[in-house]
Amino acid sequence: MKTMKLIKPKLIVLVVLYKKTISASPTISHLLSQNKELFDLELVIWDNSPEPSPEAEISGLSAVFSKFQYIQTPENVWLSKLYNQVLQANVYDYALLLDQDSELPDYYFDKLGAAISDFPDISLFLPIVLNNKKVVSPGSFVYFKGKHWKKIKTGLMSSKNVLAITSGMVISSKVILAHQMKFDERLNLYGIDTSFMLRFSKLEKQLYVLKVKFDHDTVLWSNPSADVMLSRFRNLKGTWPKILSDRPVALVLAYFYSIAVSLKLALKYQDRRFLK
Template sequence: MLRILVVLYNKKAFDSETILSIKNYISEIAIEVQLLLWNNSSIKITNVELDFLSSFVSHKIYGNDGCNTSLSEIYTRIYQDCDDDDILLIFDHDTIIPEGYFSELLIAISENPDINLFLPIVKHHNLIISPSKNYGVKGIYWKRPNLGILPAKHITAINSGMAIRCQYLKHKFVGYNLELKFYETDNDFMYKYCRENRELFVLSSQMNHSLGFYDDSVNSKLNRFKAMKFGRLTHMKTRGMLLYLLAQLQYFYFAIKCTVKYHDLRFLWC
């Protein structure tokens, strides 16, 4: 079964770009499919939204209690509920899925039974933001897509768009770091995946995704900066003191840049 997780945050189900994309292209999915909707919003899902979901897909609702549960907890709970032969597909609520994606994904999964992770090309405007290369605290964006079966070493990716075999998650994956809340859950997963797997598969399908930090108000940027810094330091601390210290230097430099750019000293003190 293909289990599609969508984490909804302060948005109605029928306003989610991801859910609308699934609705538009669900006919491409030639196997049993279930939408797993984790409502991380402060307001419960309404009956109108439930009726909307029921009109096109089997679904199960999680969260829906007004709590903003961490992604590491959400992903852990979800994959533990899945069966070994399931594929878990992870999405944020604002990813635009292109026509043909589900068909390409299912073909790749069928033709590559030994691959445990399948990734789309994800863009912010014209910049490929996922997958990308990662060397400790240094990330390098791809200039052009690299497709098909690739060596997993030094590759990272964002959570949204990951398709993962649940057999791997349930029996080989060492688990998400539950100290991580939102940021760095993807880098933490990819670091562990690349240590446990030699290869992954990159699809030709391209999705659009927003990098919220660059579009926010200064106050929102500050809050995101704090969360990003916490995530990076928490993640790097598990990988050794040298990377932890380099991450501290990296964010001190980032704080100086933000202070100068946004004329706000709070970036230096958070």
């Protein structure tokens, strides 16, 4: 009697680099230690850096991953656009989105593989992302903005009012194909993940949060210079009219909230530019 060969899910892993080489990316280092036998794996490196990674580093990854793409765009393509291009141009069952600085635990693929096997109808899997030991993803959408979870929740849950950052997010091709789902290309940095999660919750009733934790750092949760914070805050403020265009009450609340935050940042940095 012949034994049936199990078909591995096709997992495409997208890592976005910016002003960092392949060898300097913690994410890629941690990917190399994963149990790669669990998936039919393809690695896509999208390099938004002005200069490409050294050829030796590209060749080194190509030798490790039999299916491998390296895309370099010195013009720094918007995240929303490159996400859509990769998700629409490739064949896969699931897509894992990662930034360059995620410290994935070695068992990430093991936990993901088990969850996919147990819940094949679920189209979105999320890790627990920490910053300074605080859970920053997933979180809750409250009125018009995100709110951090005080307690970690994992497993199958309602997708309603759940937010998450894209780093570590695993998306099934089914939701992309069935709903023609895309990331909002009007957004170039902040709000991309919020917009995606709000739309996902309208289309799919459930998602799964993995028992996986990793650290992640971002400018808004650190203490950047006034120039950096001003640029990021203006970008964030500009996303609300786009994300909340179908929620008029939330949009009004966001407007007054942005005024309060502008005042707070102006006082903190002693900089009037935050008021403009």
